[in-house]
Amino acid sequence: MEKFPLINLENVNGEERNAILEKINDACENWGFFELVNHGIPLELLDTVESLTKEHHRACMEQRFKEEIRMKGLEGVQDEVKDMDWESTFFMRHLPESNISQIPDLTEEYRKVMKEFAQKLEKLAEKLLELLCEILGLEKGYLKKAFYGSRGPTFGTKVANYPPCPKPELVKGLRAHTDAGGIILLLQDDKVSGLQLLKDGQWVDVPPLRNSIVVNLGDQLEVITNGRYKSVEHRVIAQTDGTRMSIASFYNPGSDAVIYPAPALLEREEEDKSKVYPKFVFEDYMRLYAGLKFQAKEPRFEAMKAVNSY
Numbered sequence: 641m642e643k644f645p646l647i648n649l650e651n652v653n654g655e656e657r658n659a660i661l662e663k664i665n666d667a668c669e670n671w672g673f674f675e676l677v678n679h680g681i682p683l684e685l686l687d688t689v690e691s692l693t694k695e696h697h698r699a700c701m702e703q704r705f706k707e708e709i710r711m712k713g714l715e716g717v718q719d720e721v722k723d724m725d726w727e728s729t730f731f732m733r734h735l736p737e738s739n740i741s742q743i744p745d746l747t748e749e750y751r752k753v754m755k756e757f758a759q760k761l762e763k764l765a766e767k768l769l770e771l772l773c774e775i776l777g778l779e780k781g782y783l784k785k786a787f788y789g790s791r792g793p794t795f796g797t798k799v800a801n802y803p804p805c806p807k808p809e810l811v812k813g814l815r816a817h818t819d820a821g822g823i824i825l826l827l828q829d830d831k832v833s834g835l836q837l838l839k840d841g842q843w844v845d846v847p848p849l850r851n852s853i854v855v856n857l858g859d860q861l862e863v864i865t866n867g868r869y870k871s872v873e874h875r876v877i878a879q880t881d882g883t884r885m886s887i888a889s890f891y892n893p894g895s896d897a898v899i900y901p902a903p904a905l906l907e908r909e910e911e912d913k914s915k916v917y918p919k920f921v922f923e924d925y926m927r928l929y930a931g932l933k934f935q936a937k938e939p940r941f942e943a944m945k946a947v948n949s950y
Contacts, residue, residue, distance in 0.1 A: 690829075
């Protein structure tokens with residue numbers, strides 16, 4: 641198996657720009673995932689986010705998770721569990737407006753740090769979208785505009801912890817799926833692994849690397865690029881030792897944004913209408929995705945074609 645794509649952004653504005661863009665393009669075309677170092681987010685901030693997230697999990701989430709598992713009768717589970725995930729999570733929304741101040745159990749320090757972290761991630765997501773525009777030959781700002789809708793993009797963070805699991809062969813930390821949205825930025829545990837992606841029919845580990853940001857592409861970028869870049873199935877394997885931390889931030893289109901293949905990309909391709917992805921309103925796609933998240937994505941695209949929601 642080729643090496644997982646690791647991309648150093650340090651000299652992206654210097655003479656290495658073309659080589660870096662080539663690496664990003666290759667990762668997007670062949671993996672749907674890559675890992676960034678020297679991404680511009682201060683490492684002290686990442687360390688603080690990690691330590692406060694782990695502290696919050698121990699103080700507020702750990703016991704609750706154990707009680708939920710007990711209530712669901714999973715402690716002595718004998719057969720494979722196919723309808724749940726071995727994870728403890730909460731969500732925070734940043735855009736179009738933040739709800740961090742309303743989430744219970746967060747310390748003021750944690751709220752403040754997560755707000756700062758979200759602002760830095762938002763800038764990084766937009767920088768990556770700009771680089772993708774340049775790589776794809778789209779006009780400057782095209783992808784940000786495509787995501788905009790009437791109120792700007794939606795942007796939120798799923799904070800997850802994957803506690804030790806006594807029978808990891810019977811339950812997944814998180815079942816296999818593709819992400820519905822745009823571009824996803826992940827700060828993951830550098831000691832406890834578990835994230836895997838499907839490549840060429842094989843599950844490949846996403847290497848835990850301290851202070852890196854893992855990037856993956858969602859279904860909407862597959863549609864906009866008309867399949868040149870594809871969202872990739874991934875999952876989290878439950879582990880018997882250690883709790884894995886995962887902070888995934890989703891930079892997605894606004895709910896009323898209309899998503900469709902970029903005309904400039906279609907012009908360059910052979911005209912084959914059957915291979916053109918559908919046009920739809922993002923919230924219509926999300927409504928469909930909610931019930932079909934853990935199933936193949938292709939029928940979702942077909943369903944949007946049939947509905948022709950826009």
